Amino acid sequence: MALSRVSTSGTLAQTLMQVRVGQSSFQDVQYQVSTGFRYRELKDYGDDAKRVVDLTQSISAREAYNRAIDIVALTTESYDVLLERFADLTKDLIKATDPTRTEDVTWSEDTLVVVENMMLELQNGLNTKIGDRYIFAGANYSTEPVRDIRNMELYGVNDLGRGDTLETANGIPIIQYNDAAPLPAAAAPANQQSYMNAGPAPGSAVAAVAPDPFLWEKYRSTIDDGQTLDYGITATEGAFQQLVDGLMRLKSATQTGLTEQQRVDFVNEAALLAENALTGLRQMQSTNGVNISEFQDTQARHDSFINISANSLAGLTQIDTEEAAVVLSALSTQIQASYAAIARRENLSLINFLS
Numbered sequence: 001m002a003l004s005r006v007s008t009s010g011t012l013a014q015t016l017m018q019v020r021v022g023q024s025s026f027q028d029v030q031y032q033v034s035t036g037f038r039y040r041e042l043k044d045y046g047d048d049a050k051r052v053v054d055l056t057q058s059i060s061a062r063e064a065y066n067r068a069i070d071i072v073a074l075t076t077e078s079y080d081v082l083l084e085r086f087a088d089l090t091k092d093l094i095k096a097t098d099p100t101r102t103e104d105v106t107w108s109e110d111t112l113v114v115v116e117n118m119m120l121e122l123q124n125g126l127n128t129k130i131g132d133r134y135i136f137a138g139a140n141y142s143t144e145p146v147r148d149i150r151n152m153e154l155y156g157v158n159d160l161g162r163g164d165t166l167e168t169a170n171g172i173p174i175i176q177y178n179d180a181a182p183l184p185a186a187a188a189p190a191n192q193q194s195y196m197n198a199g200p201a202p203g204s205a206v207a208a209v210a211p212d213p214f215l216w217e218k219y220r221s222t223i224d225d226g227q228t229l230d231y232g233i234t235a236t237e238g239a240f241q242q243l244v245d246g247l248m249r250l251k252s253a254t255q256t257g258l259t260e261q262q263r264v265d266f267v268n269e270a271a272l273l274a275e276n277a278l279t280g281l282r283q284m285q286s287t288n289g290v291n292i293s294e295f296q297d298t299q300a301r302h303d304s305f306i307n308i309s310a311n312s313l314a315g316l317t318q319i320d321t322e323e324a325a326v327v328l329s330a331l332s333t334q335i336q337a338s339y340a341a342i343a344r345r346e347n348l349s350l351i352n353f354l355s
Helices: 002-035 042-096 107-126 238-252 260-317 321-346 350-354
Strands: 175-177 191-193 220-224 227-230
Touching: 042 107, 042 220, 042 238, 042 260, 107 238, 175 238, 220 260, 227 260, 238 260
Parallel strands: none
Antiparallel strands: 175 191, 220 227
């Protein structure tokens, strides 16, 4: 009788244990079916836990690089479009510098309208803003870099033939005009101005201007482990300085009081500056194109790495939900059977239990 009681109690305990194990397994498989993941916690992956962490971090890092590239790519692609516009504008300037047309009665009036439209287009392009950044402003990206070029004062005849009017080093581009040299008899006070808002306004007396490194500092982005790329273009670039100077000299040719030779000289200087500016713009386009290709190639490498790593991570962490659903169904049947067995034993009479 004692043996029978122990046997019945032991069977009941064993069945209860099977139910608990089944319930635990059921919950685990239910989690797998609902999420597609193998385990809830990292520790459950055992020896594979470190690899899961490494793959997850590597994927996150590459995704962060891709997001950074997406942001800077918007700027470099804008540069690509704007540089082509500037090149077209420069070619229009070259067309406008035909010295054989200067004797036309309406040349000055017509050319003034054309050149001021060009100045406005250049100014608007160099003041392009994407989001909260003026993309040609260097590190001073929150400040509009270029003032209204149309309001700049014109060159005088003493400025003809003077090729040192621009500062192309890492400082504020300065245009010096109305220089008295080399004609003391027609002395006029030398003045300076800049097309940059950070530089001297038209009519300022010549004075030392401290370099502003932020005006020419280029944007930089880290696009991969240990790989940093300078990709910015600033309004201080030499090609832009020459383009502004060319526009200024063509506009100066439209002023009254010039001899025909002086007018032609201004036009010829404008043509030469425009040719140099176009060469510089093409070089910038080439450099920007290389940057665009580098961003695209780097992003493609990141995408490939992410895909390979994601597949490896999926092999470690993910489960076939269809197979898990079959297991879940089997476990459900097993648990129901165990509950039924317990119910039958609980319904035994005391006499049957003791017999």
